[in-house]
Amino acid sequence: MKVLITGGLGYIGSHTAVELSSKGHECFIVDNLINSNRDVFNRIEMLGKHPISLMMVDLLDQKALADVFRRFKFDAVIHFAGLKAVGESVKNPLLYYEHNLMSTLNLLKEMKKANVKKLVFSSSATVYGDLSTPPITEDAPTSIINPYGQTKLMVEEILTDLAQSDPEWSTALLRYFNPIGAHPSGLLGENPNGIPNNLMPYLTQVAKGKREYLSIFGNDYPTHDGTGVRDYIHVMDLAEGHVKALIYLENNTGAHTFNLGSGRGYSVLDLIKTFEEVNNVHIPYRIVDKRPGDIAVSYADSSKAERELGWRATRGLGEMCEDAWRWEKGLEKSVDKTME
Ligand code: NAD
Numbered sequence: 001m002k003v004l005i006t007g008g009l010g011y012i013g014s015h016t017a018v019e020l021s022s023k024g025h026e027c028f029i030v031d032n033l034i035n036s037n038r039d040v041f042n043r044i045e046m047l048g049k050h051p052i053s054l055m056m057v058d059l060l061d062q063k064a065l066a067d068v069f070r071r072f073k074f075d076a077v078i079h080f081a082g083l084k085a086v087g088e089s090v091k092n093p094l095l096y097y098e099h100n101l102m103s104t105l106n107l108l109k110e111m112k113k114a115n116v117k118k119l120v121f122s123s124s125a126t127v128y129g130d131l132s133t134p135p136i137t138e139d140a141p142t143s144i145i146n147p148y149g150q151t152k153l154m155v156e157e158i159l160t161d162l163a164q165s166d167p168e169w170s171t172a173l174l175r176y177f178n179p180i181g182a183h184p185s186g187l188l189g190e191n192p193n194g195i196p197n198n199l200m201p202y203l204t205q206v207a208k209g210k211r212e213y214l215s216i217f218g219n220d221y222p223t224h225d226g227t228g229v230r231d232y233i234h235v236m237d238l239a240e241g242h243v244k245a246l247i248y249l250e251n252n253t254g255a256h257t258f259n260l261g262s263g264r265g266y267s268v269l270d271l272i273k274t275f276e277e278v279n280n281v282h283i284p285y286r287i288v289d290k291r292p293g294d295i296a297v298s299y300a301d302s303s304k305a306e307r308e309l310g311w312r313a314t315r316g317l318g319e320m321c322e323d324a325w326r327w328e329k330g331l332e333k334s335v336d337k338t339m340e
């Protein structure tokens with residue numbers, strides 16, 4: 001298949017591009033480098049099996065996007081591009097609504113014009129908020145607690161409306177749980193700007209000595225050790241889920257929602273302990289106040305993805321920790337934005 005990957009130089013997009021290319025698909029990446037680095041492209045090409053095209057295009061630039069669709073005929077699109085920092089979305093909601101919604105609308109309009117009607121969309125388990133008791137199934141009620149999550153749900157609704165308006169559209173709305181880990185080569189991984197918000201990139205920076213200690217946000221949650229429980233999923237498993245979703249869309253029209261998680265919940269202390277054991281490093285930590293808006297426990301019921309996509313997560317927590325650490329250790333100055 002000829003696949004357009006928006007945001008293909010980012011964390012999940014880059015791993016997915018390698019996976020698609022390895023499976024023989026032809027990949028075309030558009031990215032505006034707002035949260036990535038040109039060097040990632042060389043690494044994707046090195047790891048993939050086929051040449052990949054890169055276009056430095058901002059999805060907010062409708063004309064440039066129209067040009068992309070004029071130049072190439074795609075079979076499907078995977079849409080990763082967007083802003084994703086929850087805290088920033090609370091401080092600057094207009095930026096998030098404008099960026100994530102306008103870029104998606106521009107993309108959908110160009111897809112429609114070009115008669116490309118297969119789309120895989122990066123949604124998030126954040127749409128479930130705090131209403132449901134895990135394991136969470138796709139029909140659990142949604143409850144939005146920040147503007148970032150609101151943009152994800154709004155795009156899901158737009159895609160559902162689109163599929164209802166025209167039976168030729170096939171869309172997969174993938175609700176990711178907590179992606180961590182890196183490509184086993186150590187050449188691709190997560191490289192956030194500034195101080196990481198998420199647990200794993202913060203933890204790896206502590207392991208490397210870039211940060212003094214890890215702050216654990218609360219230890220009196222109703223969990224086995226008091227710290228928050230999440231469903232961590234290896235980014236390579238997630239990448240494989242996108243390939244399965246594309247194949248599914250070849251034979252299924254309509255809008256289809258899938259949870260992509262491992263189905264297992266681990267606490268912050270579980271993650272620290274596993275990381276220390278498999279990598280033989282020490283992670284200093286301190287217990288601090290809870291982070292506002294955090295929920296106690298979240299993990300997926302991913303049986304629908306297993307049944308309908310033939311996909312399930314196969315990599316365990318130890319492998320996620322090993323791969324994340326290999327990546328962090330090998331981060332060179334050329335791609336290490338936090339050292340700039
Ligand atoms: P990322 O920031 O690493 O990747 C996004 C990429 O999109 C970046 O390379 C960025 O430069 C590019 N981009 C952003 N806006 C653009 C625009 N207007 N035009 C062109 N390129 C643009 O993020 P990620 O972690 O790879 O996440 C990918 C998607 O998955 C996002 O939509 C995110 O909201 C969603 N998601 C991520 C997580 C997670 O924990 N990483 C969890 C759930 C959902």
Ligand code: UDP
Pocket residue numbers: 178197198199200202214215216217218227228229230268291294
């Ligand atoms: N967490 C933590 N310290 C950090 C970052 C996160 O204790 O520096 C906790 C957080 O409270 C949650 C878990 O780690 O229980 C995962 O947090 P992350 O931000 O990675 O994902 P999300 O909360 O969005 O699921």
